[in-house]
Amino acid sequence: MVVNSDFLLVGKSNMLIRLCLFGLAVLGLSCDSLLGAGFPRGPLRVHGKNARYFSHASGKAIILSGSHTWANFQERGVEGHTPEFDYEAYLDFMEAHEHNFMRLWRWEHAQWMQFVPQDTLIRYKPMAYMRTGPGEALDGKPRFDLTQFNQAYFDRLRERVVSARQRGIYVGVMLFQGFSIEQKGTQGVDPKKGNPWDGHPFNRRNNVNGIDGDLNGNGEGEETHMLWNPPVLKFQDAYVRKVVDTLNNLDNVLYEVSNESHGDSTQWQYHMIELVQAYEKGKPWQHPVGMSFQWGRNKGTNRNLFESPADWVCPNGDEFLNNPPANNGGKIVIVDNDHIKPLESDPIWVWRNFFRGNHFILMDCYKDFRIESPEHVDRKHDPARRAMGHAIKLAAQVNLMAMQPRNELASTQYCLANVGQEYLVYQPEEDADGVSVNLKAGQYAVRWIDPLDLTVVKQEAVDAKDGFQEFTRPSKRSAILHLNRR
Structure with a gap:
């Protein structure tokens, strides 16, 4: 195994870190064990x-x-x-x-x-x-x-x-x-x-x-x-x-x-x-x-x-x-x-x-x-x-990579969309009516998400036609609507 000494901490702690890295190498472990293996x-x-x-x-x-x-x-x-x-x-x-x-x-x-x-x-x-x-x-x-x-x-x-x-x-x-x-x-x-x-x-x-x-x-x-x-x-x-x-x-x-x-x-x-x-x-x-x-x-x-x-x-x-x-x-x-x-x-x-x-x-x-x-x-x-x-x-x-802010697609003016595939809509007003979203025709999986804790409070499926579709939120609290094409 090759130990990358570039990951050494500089200064007085060098000797300690070198010893740790040597020990890791002996055990067959990588520097990820020291620096956090889960990090990208x-x-x-x-x-x-x-x-x-x-x-x-x-x-x-x-x-x-x-x-x-x-x-x-x-x-x-x-x-x-x-x-x-x-x-x-x-x-x-x-x-x-x-x-x-x-x-x-x-x-x-x-x-x-x-x-x-x-x-x-x-x-x-x-x-x-x-x-x-x-x-x-x-x-x-x-x-x-x-x-x-x-x-x-x-x-x-x-x-x-x-x-x-x-x-x-x-x-x-x-x-x-x-x-x-x-x-x-x-x-x-x-x-x-x-x-x-x-x-x-x-x-x-x-x-x-x-x-x-x-x-x-x-x-x-x-x-x-x-x-x-x-x-x-x-x-x-x-x-x-x-x-x-x-x-x-x-x-x-x-x-x-x-x-x-x-x-x-x-x-x-x-x-x-x-x-x-x-x-x-x-x-x-x-x-x-x-x-x-x-x-x-x-x-x-x-x-x-x-x-x-x-x-x-x-x-x-x-x-x-x-x-x-x-x-x-x-x-x-x-x-x-x-x-x-x-x-x-x-x-x-x-x-x-x-x-x-x-x-x-x-x-x-x-x-x-x-x-x-x-x-x-x-x-x-x-x-x-x-x-x-x-x-x-x-x-x-x-799929955030494919999404763009598209205010005009939702009645709330807060919408991230991959048009025809996936939509996220935010309703910040607690006492407002439902949400309307301008969709491409197709079948969508619908989730209502509570922004306070990200719990899914309601799920359903809808067959949408081209144009604005009305969605009734399950409570008067602020809400996030997620639409994903099936």
């Missing part, structure tokens, strides 16, 4: 026949959905007070809700947060660079050496992705963070609030390399997410390549350039997308790269996303929660309430997007320090959490 082989890609969805080696259409939270990679919270993030418990939580995707949050800065007073010391760790000095940074700790990566940071990154893989969870690895370079929602720096730029390695007072990310001297680093500063860009490019080197041979990886960088970051984000794509061309695997909505003192536009070279995008706009536009297949659309109504949830958002050809993910408070690090999660978000798991399961029960 090969990374996701845009589906070649239906670009609304992802696919892998199986050729099936795949939707991504799940909860993500701010501390799932780096620790963040009040120094000396906030407990360490229990990542395994978080994975248990995701697995219990049958989720298959998380955004893995990256913070570029070491201290301070704009949502709390300046004298509240919010720490983020580990950081990507070594703190060697000489000299102290603004947070009183040694300055960063931008030429020396902190290997413990990258070990942790890989370990977290591998652990998610063992649970069947895909990971959107965030490369940069818009909330690390500026105070958002303020006009200039508010001295009463924490300024993340004061804790950033590219702040000239925080590194030993003479790097200054604040070219205009306004006390913030918005220029670091632009193409104005070649010395900064050199270090950023090196960081991206290091991340790709760390994760390339893991098949549950996607990349996201940045969380809510400002509206002037467009060309910089395009550069980063193309950098990942070009760098991975020379490597065994290529992974999807995404771009999220831009926000700051100047917002971006959804047009910036859809015109980007990204494989998937996270847009902004209330319409993506209330009445999502049907996805025309130009990009994979992952709707994240973080960019629209953060800290809120509604299971109907999941289903509205599912039936318009989109994916939905939830910005989940989970046990964040800003809600006092509770022992138990807030159950008010459970309906949305459950709906995401149900949407994943329903997608696997139908």
